[in-house]
Amino acid sequence: MVAVDISAPLQGMDVDARTEVPRLPWPRRAGSVLVRQGVSGYLAALAVSWYLAARQFELPPGWTAGVLVVTSSWLLYSFAALPAFERARSFRPPSRLVGLVGTVTVVLMIAGAENSTTVRRATVATLAAAAVLALSSALHRVVLRHTPTILVGHIDSVDHLQRRWARRKDVNVVATCSWRAPHELAPAGAVSDHSFPEIVRDVLAAVAERHATSVVIASSRAFSNPALRHLAWALQRAEVECLVVADMSDHVEYLSPRRVGDQIALSLRPPNDHLMSLLAKSVLDRVIAGIALIVLSPLLLLIAVLIRAGSRGPAIFRQERTGRDGRPFTMFKFRTMVVDAEERLAGLRADNEGAGPLFKLADDPRITAFGRVLRRTSLDELPQLVNIVKGDMSLVGPRPALPAETSQYSSWVWRRLHVKPGLTGLWQVSGRSRLSWEDSIRIDLQYVNNWNLRLDLAILARTVRAVLSRDGAM
Known part of the structure; x- marks a missing residue:
């Protein structure tokens, strides 16, 4: 690097706007245009449009020329209208081309074009250019991420x-x-x-x-x-x-x-600060959680039987947690510890490995043998699906905190309680137990201030990978 x-400090510096700025060397500029600015995608879009119009559909020469003029003119305009660093990855050119084609098609239909089949084929040939350009933009976003x-x-x-x-x-x-x-x-x-x-x-x-x-x-x-x-x-x-x-x-x-x-x-207004987004999230949470409970019911029953067979006590562990806006609720988990775990906690405080007010201990003697398996695979969290159906929790959100933790929150950390706690969240797919207290709070606040349904789906997908790799699980 x-x-x-x-x-030299910059304040008070006397500068001249006419100062000659060094230009990047020509090979660098040429390589940027050919490789990093997506020229190949624009050329491929024009080639596909020409092939469909002239060869595949065999449109009359006038219609073929019209398709090529519209397509090439729009591609050239789009390339020149975007900054160099946006040309390869922007979806604006293909989306606007679709709008242009739709407008022209409607006008031709209203004008009473003689051959509707020709109009449809010309439309498809032009739209193919938009599809190829969109695919090129998507590929460049992956390659140049x-x-x-x-x-x-x-x-x-x-x-x-x-x-x-x-x-x-x-x-x-x-x-x-x-x-x-x-x-x-x-x-x-x-x-x-x-x-x-x-x-x-x-x-x-x-x-x-x-x-x-x-x-x-x-x-x-x-x-x-x-x-x-x-x-x-x-x-x-x-x-x-x-x-x-x-x-x-x-x-x-x-x-x-x-x-x-x-x-x-x-x-500073959050992107989903309205009732419809909250309603959509609530409905999606409960539908997915309800279906998951039905599909996973045999596995849930088997885990409950194995817990009861392996140690004395109930299969389900109930604990008070802090929900949205500080409201308490009873959270359900599969029991992974001995029944007197809470009474033995005071004697282990000195060995705490958790961050901030969190208590974590990698070799916690209170965890049962089968409980360690449940924790490593995150299966102990599955009963929280019931909390989601009840509306106490969400599929994605900040970690459900204990009242003892939230009582130590400062006013700005309290912001993480402005949404429902989640079965999973950014904290889980970003390292969980390896995170410092400051990093875990920052990640939770990042989610609270920027959440949307697409982000929720992405976190759910990353959760599957985190669970399979046992990333940060304790």
């Missing part, structure tokens, strides 16, 4: 983001360019100052060397600092995406831009 230390990114900003902010994004699969930090505050600089003469053109060249040189397609500015002064704005303009000329991190001190709120008067503001 390249790390450029820009030692690791976005080569350069972080620019104060050294503390850059280091913080680099640690946060170290294990992410959608961001690949390939270089950093940072500076220190004036009071952190080395003694006079130890570090040479950089002018604005040198800063631009440092960042663009890292972009060219590391083939970065995105530059993230991590600075609270990004919008008010003229030097950083000039850097953004330079990146625009180099066809590199420039982003500014909105620092929310790890509260991971949902942010969406909105124009207020002549200014851009960031809205």
Whole structure:
């Protein structure tokens, strides 16, 4: 990884908008156009459209020419209308082409086109281009999912983001360019100052060397600092995406831009803050949980019998947990410990391996032999399907916390109780017992502030993989 230390502070820097910005070398620009900007998808879309119109459907020459003119014109316009870093992965060109074809088809039908079969075939040939382009965009999203990114900003902010994004699969930090505050600089003469053109060249040189397609500015002064704005303009000329991190001190709120008067503001309104989304989630939870209880009933009965046969006590363990908005409820689990586990807890507090107020012990002597099997496979959680049907829990949500834990919550941690606790959640598919207390809270808040049904389905799919790999289970 390249790390450029820009030692000169940026505030108060006198910059010239006419400063010549170094251009990326021609091979880099040509490779970007041919490989990273999805030209192959655009050419394939045009080829498929021509093949269907001229060869497969054998349309009259005038209709074939019309299909090719409409398709090629739209593809050329779409390519030129998008920034370089969006061309390969954007679904806007195919979706808008579908809208255009629909409009033209309706107009032709209203005008009374003589041969409806010809119109239908021309429509299919054009829509095929949209389908191929959509497939190309989807493939590029998979292939280019690791976005080569350069972080620019104060050294503390850059280091913080680099640690946060170290294990992410959608961001690949390939270089950093940072500076220190004036009071952190080395003694006079130890570090040479950089002018604005040198800063631009440092960042663009890292972009060219590391083939970065995105530059993230991590600075609270990004919008008010003229030097950083000039850097953004330079990146625009180099066809590199420039982003500014909105620092929310790890509260991971949902942010969406909105124009207020002549200014851009960031809205903190959650994306699903309405009754229909809550109703859809509740119905989906109960339907899936009800079906799962019916399908898994033989397995549930077998586990209950094995628990009773292996140790004294009931098969189902009941415990009070804290639900949505702090309301208590009784949570059901298969019993994995001896019946007097709660009474023996005080003697084990000194050996606690859990994070924050959580109690975890890898070799907990209270766990039965069959209980360890249930925990490693997460089968002990299955009775919580009953809680979901009752409406106390959801399929996906934050971990259901004990009242002893929630009594220690600060006001901002209490935010995680604004949704129902879940059978699974981001915390489970992100490491569970390996997470620190701060990371588990941050992940829960990330879910609370950004949840949607598509995210729920993705978490459910990842849960299957986490359970099979026993990731983080204790």
